[in-house]
Amino acid sequence: MVRAWFMNYDTSVDQREPHQFDPPQPVSLEELEKLGLLYFQIKNTDDVEKDEVLQKVRKERGYSYEDHITCSREKLPNYDDKLKMFFTEHLHADEEIRLCTDGSGYFDVRDGSDKWIRIQLVKGDMIILPAGIYHRFTLDSNNYIEAKRYFVGEPVWTPHNRPNDDHPARKQYLQSHGGENTTQTRG
Template identity: 40%
Template sequence: MRAYYFDNLPGDQRLPHDSGNSVSDETLKSIGVLHWHIPIDEEGLYERKVDEVAQERNYKNRDVIAISKESLGDQLEVKLKTFYHEHMHEDEEIRYIMKGSGFFDVREHDTESWIRCHMGAGDLMVLPAGIYHRFTLDENNAVRTMRLFKDEPKWIAYNRGPETDANQYRVDYVNSLQTVAVN
């Protein structure tokens, strides 16, 4: 995974939008974003390593989704617009890229800057509950992703706005950042 600040220039969301300013692992950790690279292998050893992360984080369920023209047909562009709208979840979002690639953009709370995380096969990312983020494919236009869940699979997005800013999960997330900054 490669992380850098989004350039905020107009253009297709699937383009790199690389500002040239890299983002360190420490910066990602400071906003609660964790990631690992677990290479896909023929023997399926990657599954054991993904299982270890899932067990450590108390994830019990998973599914696999494909986002591409082949899998979604005419709904692809509609889905991408939904995923790209700035939102948060009340659960951690954990994704393991099995094939293809895409971008997770995460909002750096203090600066309001977007950090773009380009993920490819073997990359696993955990986004904390309450962080504002968005997702899009890259120019390859296809990804196959394992989604992990603590309980039953669900994906409920709360689009950014005053009501979501007051959501308890968002408030808890922001408070956790202030606690980290103090320590």
């Protein structure tokens, strides 16, 4: 089950904390879908080739390439620089697909009013962010996640930092999912 909430983003608090309002303000899967995000629960993360849900998604969406990433101080070269880069708000020209196979972390996106939504990923969670959506990623306080990344064709990992509202993927995203407020550039 997806775990998402509106974020109380206090810059004096570590980015790896949940940043929930008091009381929490949950965000439903339906609200995420309106932003173009898709969520799947993958039950067999130990042998993903046998997971029927994953294989169906891969076939339907044409994911022909996959790799595996481990984000931890011990496994990720240039760990501090990479985490800083991942947490810089950006978009991609293609979908971003992540299946958490171990550990945990957060993806942050903005709603149509430019409010931050935090989405928690734990083992078995698969999220698909549409091309052109501004987002960022951070580890949580466990400082560890393993994930499979899926792509259509050759992988392209180029982040286009915000603001980049003239990028074709951003224009297409706004046309498909955005409202007037999402075209504004804010920090």
